[in-house]
Amino acid sequence: MRRVLAMSVKEVKSLLKDRYVLLAVIIAPFFSLLIIGSIYSIGFRQVVEEAREAQVSLPRDTAIVLEDPGDLIAKSIALILNANTVDSVGEALEHYRIIIVFHRGFSESLENGRRGNVSLIVKTSKPWSLSDTMITSSLTTLLSRVVETYLSQKFNISRELLSNPLNVNVKPYVNGREFSQAEAAFLTLAVMATVFAILILSMVTLQVGALSIGMEREARTAELLLALPASRAEIVFGKMVGAVTVSFAAFISFIAGGLVYYYALLPVMMSELGEGALQATTIFQVFNFIDIRIVSIILLALALHIINATLTGILVGVLFAGDIRGALTASSYIGLALIAPLIPEVTGFSVPPALEAIFTLTPYYPPYKLVESIILGHYMKAPLYLTIIIAYFAILTLLTSKLMSGERLIYGIAVRRLKPPI
Amino acid sequence: MSSQVVLSARGLVKKFGGVTAVNNVSFDVSSGEVFCIVGPNGAGKTTTLRIIAGILEPDSGDILAFGGKVQWGSIEYKRLISYLPEDAGVYKNLTGLDYLKFMASMYFDDSASIEEAVERGVKLSGLGVRVGDKAGGYSKGMKRRLLLAAALMVNPKLAILDEPTAGLDVVHSVDMRKVILGYVKTTGSSAIVSSHNMLEVSYVCDRVALINKGVIVDVGTPGELLEKYKVPNLEEAFIKAVGGLD
Structure with a gap:
């Protein structure tokens, strides 16, 4: 145990004082969510602005349910939207994917200067999806715009209400269960955070693991290591504990970057969209519903992911890393290959047919x-x-213990000084 | 020289693909002895030492040491030896002191022994206050001295030193030889030293094994070899032993 500890302490000191590792472990993860989040925010804004400019119409598989069939304004809006009207939510769920429900008292609320209540039910395979978030935000904006236009022509309504006439409640509907908007918001963020953490940390941890071997080879210390009175398993385990500790620093940096995005960047980027669209942006409601059980399982899954990915990196290092740059090269290419299947799985974005076959054949990542x-x-x-x-x-x-032989570390074929893909 | 044998290599063979790097190598090392393996580049010195150090597994042959047959990879055996590779580097981001502590922690279980070893290491390294600096900033001589100190501070019964003075200037080379000889004399331990520097061999070694193309061609004290081949120095003895220059 002492030998494992000594090895891991040595590993942490060696890795954390290296500029490549600092760049990969501290700097890159911090900016990753800032960059990914900004790209998401820009995409989101475009969707909402297109809806405002009437560049989108209701999807074909949309139905409207009027809780009060005699509600005048709701009826008129349904006619303007030119969608199929169905008698009940239950019936609509059987045939349509998106259901807009105008709740009882819709007209009365608007006529009395209050927002009209609308529910947006989206049948989906999962309560989280970037593409579904885009759809609901787009629909919310479209509905608000239609109602706003209708009201401005027919009624004398306050400017404040006109700018934001609806109270839209987005409800994902998954396998017979309706999720609340707050719960969906929490799950969306939880899953997105998990996936992005897996994607980003895969690259980082693989690199840290591979670097722990690449640095030994570059410094010509591998022989010293193998001559130590420790089993190969102890060496691998000690290296893994040290590298995992460093990888957790990457995780902390990743979370810090996410918090900066959430609290500083996101509100600024979304502020121009208006409250209606923001309301449909489930991410803003995330803290209205927190499931500790899910948070715990996410942390457990990420911890297991970090451990296994770091260990994979060490194996990659043993097999390929001739030096520091070789470690970065080998781990980057292998990391890209490993994480690619997760991207369409979670985001719902389509992929080219050629890639689809690979994604379908590739088993999904167990921690996710x-x-x-x-x-x-x-x-x-x-x-x-x-x-x-x-x-x-x-x-x-x-x-890894088996493969970490003197022959392999001293004479093995190794990648050296190639340019990493990222 | 004591007659107690601490290590016996018996018929060691190591092949890399079609090349036989070490071919049926056998020798004994006695306690309190500096045993040298001498030969040109590519003769099989380093491969032999790597086998003795437990880094490479031989294709055949045995090592008997400290009263028993050594199982390859035995941690107990590795605790009794230490190894200084020929072109080993240092962990550039660790200080010299960090490195000594790390090495001591791998050999000893209790804190007191670790502290004592580190104290010995600091003295042996001769780095003074610079032992607290990052090793990446050391000169080649300082790095080599640090590595030698780490190898000897754990009080090995057998120190395996591959070209300990390779690439060093005269001052550092003399210094290193003094440390090695001093260690063997004061502790009664043994050392296996490889070298292609015949002058160094004549200063340091009690007995010499001449190795060429993976085969040990002769073994004896420097004096015995000079007398046997009737030559004034070990270089010429080596040439005669291998049958002249190719």
Whole structure:
């Protein structure tokens, strides 16, 4: 145990004082959510602005339900929107994907200077999806614009109400269960954070793991390491503990960047859109619903991911990393290959047909599936994913220990001084 | 020279693909002895030492040490030896002191032994206050001295030193030799030293094994070898032993 500890302390000191590692571990993760979030915010703004400029219309699979069929304003808006009107939500859910519900008392509220209540139910496979968020925001803006136009022509209504006439409640509907907007907001952020954490931390942790070997080879210290009175497993384990500690620093930096985005950048970028659109931006409602159980499972999944990805990086380093740049090269290419399947899985973005086959064939990443199984209530699947993660760890430890031979570290073929892809 | 054998290499063979780097190498090292393996570049010195140090697994052959047969990868055996590779570097981001502490922690379990070893290491390194500086800023001589100190501070029964003075200037080379000889004399431990510097060999070694193309061609004290081949120096003895220059 003392040897493992000594090895890990040495590893942390060596890694954290290296400028490549500092760049990869501290700087890059901090800016990652700032950049990804900004791109998302720009895309979101475009969708809302297009809806404002009437460049979008209701999707074909949209139905309107009037809780009060005699509600004059609601009826008129339904006619303007030119969508199918269905008698009940239950009936609409059988045939349509998106259901706009004008609640009872809609006209009365508007005539009395209050916002009209509307629910936007979206049937989806998961309560989180970037593409669904875009759709609901676009529809919210479109509805608000139509109602605003109608009201301005027919009634003498205050400017304040005109600018924001609706109270839209977005409700994802998944496998027979309706989620509240706050819950969907929490789940959206939770899943997005998990996925982006996995994507970003995969690259970082793989690099840290690979660097821990690449640095030994570059400094010509690998022989010293192998001559120490420690088993290969102790060396691998010590290196892993040290590298995982460094990888957790990356996680903290990643979260810090996310908080800066959420509290400083996001409100500024979204401020021009108006309250109606912001209301539909589920991300702003995230703290109205926090499920500690899900937060815990996410942290567990990310911790397991960091451990396994770091260990994978060490194996990549043993197999390929001839020096520091070689470690970065090898781990970057392998990292890109490993994380690619997660991108369409979560965002809902389409991918070219050629890639689709690869994504379909590639098994989903167990730590992500672990989180998903808990969120979707598929509790029986969670032990399966946990077992896969632990088995992967055990196999990887044994394999790396076996492969970390003198022959391989001293004479093995290694990638050297190639330009990393990112 | 004591007659107690601390290590016996028996028929060591190591091949890399079609190349036999070490071919049936056998020798004994006695306690309190500096045993040298001498030969040109590519003769198999480093491969032999890497096998003895437990870094490379031999294709065949055995090592008997400290009263028993060594199982390859044995941690108990590695605790009794230490190894200084020929072109080893240092952890540039660690201080010299960090490095000594790390090495001591790998050999000893209790804090007192670790502290004592580090204290010995600091003295052996001769780095003075610079032991607290990052090793990346050390000169080549300082780095080599630090590595030698780390190898000897753990009080190995057998120190395996591959070209300990390679690439060093005269001053540092003399200094390193003094440290090695001083260690062996004061502790009664043994050392295996590889070198292609015949002058160094004649100063340091009690016995010499001449190795060429992976095969040990002769073993003896420097005096015995000079007498046997009737030459004035070990370089000429080596040439005669291998049958002349190719």
